[in-house]
Amino acid sequence: MADIIGIIQVKGGVGRSTIATNLAAQLAAEAPTALIDCDLPQGTSASWYALRCQASLATGLTLATAVDHAELVTLCGRLAVDNRYLIIDAPPRLAEMTRAIIVMSRLCLIPLGASASEIWSTTDLMKSIAEARQYRPTVDARLVWNRFRANTREAQELSDAVGRELGLPELVTKLGYRVAYSEALARGVSVGEWSDRAAREEMTRLVGEVRSIMKGETT
Numbered sequence: 001m002a003d004i005i006g007i008i009q010v011k012g013g014v015g016r017s018t019i020a021t022n023l024a025a026q027l028a029a030e031a032p033t034a035l036i037d038c039d040l041p042q043g044t045s046a047s048w049y050a051l052r053c054q055a056s057l058a059t060g061l062t063l064a065t066a067v068d069h070a071e072l073v074t075l076c077g078r079l080a081v082d083n084r085y086l087i088i089d090a091p092p093r094l095a096e097m098t099r100a101i102i103v104m105s106r107l108c109l110i111p112l113g114a115s116a117s118e119i120w121s122t123t124d125l126m127k128s129i130a131e132a133r134q135y136r137p138t139v140d141a142r143l144v145w146n147r148f149r150a151n152t153r154e155a156q157e158l159s160d161a162v163g164r165e166l167g168l169p170e171l172v173t174k175l176g177y178r179v180a181y182s183e184a185l186a187r188g189v190s191v192g193e194w195s196d197r198a199a200r201e202e203m204t205r206l207v208g209e210v211r212s213i214m215k216g217e218t219t
């Protein structure tokens with residue numbers, strides 16, 4: 001049975017596609033993986049995948065798209081047969097789609113930047129998580145800090161306060177602000193396949209953390 005990982009957030013531009021594509025590339029190197037782009041017509045993950053195919057780098061990874069929650073549920077059932085991991089790049093709105101992703105996912109990752117607007121939008125998302133928990137109380141949703149400025153006290157204080165207020169666990173690994181993320185995305189590669197060692201190492205740590213959460217090794 002496939003593990004489903006949903007990358008959700010109601011605000012745009014927070015790093016959903018960045019995390020989805022990097023996770024997909026790294027997990028596909030280990031086991032058959034499908035990347036499902038639900039953020040159409042924008043289709044960032046789908047465009048990234050098209051470039052990846054042109055560069056003959058898509059071994060182990062397939063791409064699918066879904067426009068609504070009904071299509072997504074059917075698609076996941078089909079793709080779960082032949083894949084070990086399904087990575088869902090969620091749209092910024094569409095409450096029904098987001099709820100379906102939360103209910104189906106073994107793990108939901110919520111990218112978040114240390115800015116007020118991104119934090120307010122996560123408060124909106126809490127409603128969808130609460131609704132999904134009525135169907136499945138064991139929903140596991142965790143924050144992932146993105147574009148995090150580790151050396152600023154403000155960012156650290158903000159992240160502590162948000163963690164407390166939202167009551168959501170967060171990944172230990174935080175992604176820094178690095179041009180490698182946009183350079184890799186624009187070329188159909190992961191940061192693991194790009195030249196910035198710091199980005200490569202933090203993404204490897206993030207994927208390792210995700211794996212251990214799914215194995216139940218990290219609470």
Ligand SMILES: Nc1ncnc2c1ncn2[C@@H]1O[C@H](COP(=O)(O)OP(=O)(O)OP(=O)(O)O)[C@@H](O)[C@H]1O
Pocket residue numbers: 011012013014015016017018019039042044092146147148175176177178179180181182183185
């Ligand atoms: N940690 C980071 N450092 C630098 N740039 C980043 C980082 N994370 C994401 N970006 C860049 O910010 C832009 C938005 O990121 P991304 O596309 O992953 O967000 P999204 O939530 O999927 O946005 P959208 O609403 O457009 O789908 C992209 O150009 C991406 O390369």
Ligand SMILES: [Mg+2]
Pocket residue numbers: 016017018039044045089
């Ligand atoms: Mg996106």
